[in-house]
Amino acid sequence: MSGGMNMSASIPATPAKPAMPGPVHIRPALELQDASVVFGAGDKAVTALSPTSLKMKSGDFLALVGPSGCGKSTILKLVSNLLHPSSGLVLVGGKEAKAKELRIGMAFQNPTMLPWLTIEQNIMVPLKIVEPFKKTFRQDKKGAFRDRVHALLRQVGLQDFATHYPWQLSGGMLQRSNLCRALIHEPDLLLLDEPFGALDQFTREELWQIMQNLYLDRKPTVLLVTHDLREAGYLANRICVMSARPGRIISDEPVNIPQPRDIGMIYSPEFVEMTQGLRELIAQVRST
Ligand SMILES: Nc1ncnc2c1ncn2[C@@H]1O[C@H](COP(=O)(O)OP(=O)(O)OP(=O)(O)O)[C@@H](O)[C@H]1O
Numbered sequence: 001m002s003g004g005m006n007m008s009a010s011i012p013a014t015p016a017k018p019a020m021p022g023p024v025h026i027r028p029a030l031e032l033q034d035a036s037v038v039f040g041a042g043d044k045a046v047t048a049l050s051p052t053s054l055k056m057k058s059g060d061f062l063a064l065v066g067p068s069g070c071g072k073s074t075i076l077k078l079v080s081n082l083l084h085p086s087s088g089l090v091l092v093g094g095k096e097a098k099a100k101e102l103r104i105g106m107a108f109q110n111p112t113m114l115p116w117l118t119i120e121q122n123i124m125v126p127l128k129i130v131e132p133f134k135k136t137f138r139q140d141k142k143g144a145f146r147d148r149v150h151a152l153l154r155q156v157g158l159q160d161f162a163t164h165y166p167w168q169l170s171g172g173m174l175q176r177s178n179l180c181r182a183l184i185h186e187p188d189l190l191l192l193d194e195p196f197g198a199l200d201q202f203t204r205e206e207l208w209q210i211m212q213n214l215y216l217d218r219k220p221t222v223l224l225v226t227h228d229l230r231e232a233g234y235l236a237n238r239i240c241v242m243s244a245r246p247g248r249i250i251s252d253e254p255v256n257i258p259q260p261r262d263i264g265m266i267y268s269p270e271f272v273e274m275t276q277g278l279r280e281l282i283a284q285v286r287s288t
């Protein structure tokens with residue numbers, strides 16, 4: 001793939017912005033400097049990630065694609081400080097990640113809602129544990145915080161399900177709630193690890209559109225891991241391809257399509273050509 005991709009797209013109406021009060025927060029730029037991860041030692045050492053460098057600007061939406069086991073989830077764990085690099089550095093806002101309190105939102109393939117809490121209460125969980133929201137949780141949970149949850153639920157079409165329990169919702173509805181929970185504390189950095197992987201194609205496309213609206217409203221920095229090249233092309237403004245395990249980034253290209261993007265665009269010849277290029281590159285690295 002070379003030179004990114006340019007095409008015009010028909011532009012759907014921008015949805016109304018919900019009122020989302022919150023503190024002004026400096027957004028981090030994100031950087032990996034030759035960061036590698038090795039598990040174990042000696043004969044049993046497994047290199048999960050070869051030295052990898054990556055820079056993200058605030059508000060970037062980057063999709064990470066590559067063969068299974070190449071280290072995509074490992075990169076997310078490095079960035080979220082769940083894992084420390086064996087060599088190299090992870091910098092957030094110019095500082096080492098471990099030295100900084102990050103405000104991160106995460107959504108993975110499995111929504112893992114707490115079954116004894118309603119959807120509204122599940123979405124509020126980050127507000128209960130993340131500062132500065134934690135301080136005022138007791139006073140605000142029935143006022144400002146509940147309004148915030150309801151605004152998000154409205155935006156994903158779940159306004160009538162706030163007081164339902166997780167087992168009363170479908171897989172697609174749970175994943176929509178999961179996105180609300182990932183965004184409720186206004187994260188600077190949103191980490192998505194195959195969040196739409198378990199859904200049928202129609203629900204997936206519906207959620208891509210919801211995700212696009214949520215992103216355009218808030219413009220967090222987003223790192224999306226996916227195996228779905230159409231998902232990467234529709235949502236991201238940059239796509240990085242990784243080599244087979246132990247992975248590193250072998251291609252980093254912009255997606256120069258104006259946002260918001262129309263979902264019908266994914267069936268256009270230019271878009272199909274782009275995803276085919278990515279597919280061939282991944283097939284190539286899988287076989288080497
Ligand atoms: N805790 C661990 N101990 C040992 N090896 C690990 C550990 N976690 C991950 N690995 C190995 O590191 C490599 C990269 O794993 P990672 O989960 O990042 O892959 P991935 O690109 O996300 O794959 P997939 O697309 O299948 O989710 C894999 O080979 C995996 O077996």
Ligand SMILES: [Mg+2]
Pocket residue numbers: 072073074193
């Ligand atoms: Mg993974």
